[in-house]
Amino acid sequence: MRLSVIKSIVTVGGWTxxxxxxxxxxxxxxxxxxxxxxxxxxxxVAFKLPNLFRSLFAEGAFNVAFVPLFSEKxxxxxKARQFAIESMSALFYIVLIFSALAEIFxxxxxxxxxxxxxxxxxxxxxxxxxxxxxxxxxxxxSLNSLQSGVLxxxxxFAAAALTPVLLNLTMITALFAFTPLCGGxxxxxxxxxxxxxxILQLVWLIWQTRRAGMNLGIISLFKLIKRKSAxxxxxxxxxxxxxxxxxxYQINLYLDTLFLSFLSTGAVSWLxxxxxxxxxxxxxxxxxxxxxxxPILSRQxxxxxxxxxxxxxxxxxxxxxxxxxxATAGLIALxxxxxxxxxxxxxxxxxxxxNTAYALTAYALGLPAYILTKAxxxxxxxxxxxxTPVKIALVALFGYIALCAIFLPTIGYLGIAFACGIVAWINxxxxxxxxxxxxxxxxxxxxxxxxxxxxxxxAFMGVCVRFAYIYSTRFNWLEGNQLSRFTGLISLIVIGGIxxxxxxxxxxxxxxxxxxxxxxxx
Numbered sequence: 001m002r003l004s005v006i007k008s009i010v011t012v013g014g015w016t017x018x019x020x021x022x023x024x025x026x027x028x029x030x031x032x033x034x035x036x037x038x039x040x041x042x043x044x045v046a047f048k049l050p051n052l053f054r055s056l057f058a059e060g061a062f063n064v065a066f067v068p069l070f071s072e073k074x075x076x077x078x079k080a081r082q083f084a085i086e087s088m089s090a091l092f093y094i095v096l097i098f099s100a101l102a103e104i105f106x107x108x109x110x111x112x113x114x115x116x117x118x119x120x121x122x123x124x125x126x127x128x129x130x131x132x133x134x135x136x137x138x139x140x141x142s143l144n145s146l147q148s149g150v151l152x153x154x155x156x157f158a159a160a161a162l163t164p165v166l167l168n169l170t171m172i173t174a175l176f177a178f179t180p181l182c183g184g185x186x187x188x189x190x191x192x193x194x195x196x197x198x199i200l201q202l203v204w205l206i207w208q209t210r211r212a213g214m215n216l217g218i219i220s221l222f223k224l225i226k227r228k229s230a231x232x233x234x235x236x237x238x239x240x241x242x243x244x245x246x247x248x249y250q251i252n253l254y255l256d257t258l259f260l261s262f263l264s265t266g267a268v269s270w271l272x273x274x275x276x277x278x279x280x281x282x283x284x285x286x287x288x289x290x291x292x293x294x295p296i297l298s299r300q301x302x303x304x305x306x307x308x309x310x311x312x313x314x315x316x317x318x319x320x321x322x323x324x325x326x327a328t329a330g331l332i333a334l335x336x337x338x339x340x341x342x343x344x345x346x347x348x349x350x351x352x353x354x355n356t357a358y359a360l361t362a363y364a365l366g367l368p369a370y371i372l373t374k375a376x377x378x379x380x381x382x383x384x385x386x387x388t389p390v391k392i393a394l395v396a397l398f399g400y401i402a403l404c405a406i407f408l409p410t411i412g413y414l415g416i417a418f419a420c421g422i423v424a425w426i427n428x429x430x431x432x433x434x435x436x437x438x439x440x441x442x443x444x445x446x447x448x449x450x451x452x453x454x455x456x457x458x459a460f461m462g463v464c465v466r467f468a469y470i471y472s473t474r475f476n477w478l479e480g481n482q483l484s485r486f487t488g489l490i491s492l493i494v495i496g497g498i499x500x501x502x503x504x505x506x507x508x509x510x511x512x513x514x515x516x517x518x519x520x521x522x
Contacts, residue, residue, distance in 0.1 A: 032346035035349070269352070323371075392431060
């Protein structure tokens with residue numbers, strides 16, 4: 001099961017791009033119908049709540065510990081399947097108990113999550129009810145994440161990468177199909193859509209794992225305890241440090257919402273829309289790299305192919321920077337026109353566009369660093385080291401709190417976006433130091449030449465696109481109806497691509513031979 005890391009990244013990234021496009025359609029509709037008012041703020045808190053814990057129970061601590069152990073057992077498929085069943089059962093019972101408690105005490109959860117909402121009883125009660133509707137998604141997405149880890153470890157990246165597409169399609173459908181059933185309230189319709197999407201994703205992944213020869217299920221709690229599985233004990237031991245690491249990350253997310261709940265109405269929404277655009281390259285590039293790299297590094301390190309593992313990490317870093325740095329330059333150069341063209345209609349005003357654009361620029365400054373961490377963290381997880389990422393996350397937490405304390409009193413909601421970007425670069429520096437200390441990775445002159453060329457070419461492209469945007473305002477490219485505005489924005493993006501592409505080949509960031517090898521790989 002030898003896989004090309006770049007081809008695996010492209011596979012995951014391709015489906016993620018489809019999902020993100022649909023996500024933009026969804027967010028454009030949400031902006032149109034909900035705008036940036038009270039219902040929107042309440043829904044975004046309710047939507048964020050189950051996703052706040054998904055990293056803790058699924059994509060974070062559990063999955064990064066599960067995937068390397070499961071990958072090691074794939075030589076004996078039945079043994080791997082039994083381990084997956086035990087792991088899935090343990091995850092099910094843990095999250096089920098947690099979810100039941102959260103549903104019962106939801107008002108207190110919202111009180112802790114968004115205490116500023118207490119100043120507006122209607123917003124508080126709306127957020128509480130919406131959160132009760134969306135919270136079952138946590139249990140569903142946790143099971144989905146484990147099954148995705150199984151499929152990714154076996155080399156079936158496309159099936160797992162398609163699940164976010166189902167979420168976005170279901171939420172879009174819910175806006176129109178469920179709203180009449182919810183008395184015309186779009187927020188409640190979307191909340192029901194989130195949980196329904198989790199059910200559809202679960203059905204899809206059950207089918208896909210069975211097709212892959214991994215017929216999984218849930219065994220009784222009594223049988224799970226009676227087995228006293230050594231593999232499950234090893235998994236739980238590895239999870240404990242990861243829980244602290246993911247818990248630290250969740251504290252960051254919690255602090256975001258807590259701080260914003262005290263700011264003016266709209267602040268939650270401005271950061272949400274900006275973050276969605278920021279998450280486009282993060283999701284397509286960063287998540288794809290992390291998803292594809294972990295199982296590949298795990299297998300290569302287990303088999304002693306350390307040179308191959310180092311080479312794959314080099315290629316992953318280069319690929320990450322090749323895509324993320326130009327994306328950063330583009331988002332900063334075209335912050336306002338992007339937000340305005342995508343969201344400014346219906347309930348979403350020009351003031352909301354401007355405030356969201358400021359947040360987008362602040363977030364974008366940390367984009368390359370955030371994506372780099374997705375490539376560097378698997379170096380430790382693939383070796384079963386979950387403690388080092390915890391230490392790194394702990395430093396990041398204190399750095400984030402300190403930066404928010406400095407920024408929030410002066411620049412308000414923008415302080416959160418700037419703090420996120422700075423902390424992302426602090427994380428990269430920590431990972432780089434630890435990797436060098438343990439001699440897990442080696443770079444060469446060619447690698448650094450490419451990095452310099454990527455940053456230089458991207459900066460030049462960003463400046464040119466910004467001047468093109470300023471010049472285009474004389475000809476009203478971004479004025480008129482929606483089609484003409486969208487066409488004007490696409491024209492500016494195309495100009496950026498025309499400028500960057502020849503520079504990419506001129507400085508040998510990518511060569512024709514590289515493209516041919518990628519096309520020929522199977």
